[in-house]
Amino acid sequence: MQFLSQLKPGQHALISAIEAEESLFHRLSALGFRVGKPLSIMRRANFNGPLHVRLGTTDIILRNIDAARIQVNTL
Template identity: 45%
Template sequence: MSPVTTTLTLNRLDPGEYGTILELDAGDELYQRLVALGLRIGNSVRLLRRARFGGPLHVRVGTTELMLRRREAHCIRLTHASPGRP
């Protein structure tokens, strides 16, 4: 990992960028769902694309692809890795 590590929330990633999940700031229900779909602390997540007009995000974590609304993505804090590498 590069020495200048910044933290940001998942909705701030640019398409194609990776981040490692640091913290899930979610209620029980959302937390459970995120974890079940593989969005766990320590896992690397990649933003694939955003839908237009403020729509949901398309992300990949492990072998799972999923979509989530920006509000939900806001609860996921990451360390920012350089784009293009996991």
């Protein structure tokens, strides 16, 4: 089991769990982060900047600290 924040650009994974407080959870699910959904890492910004993730047809950027709340299984 891994966290989204640990993945490298080019990796694919399935979301296995989301551990976030209610407001963050709702925000994530509104953008399509749901258990069972596949995603891939597009890139990571310099200087430990945000992650660029692709979920289905949606591109999302999020910080490592928030990505660390999402558990994934790599494919």
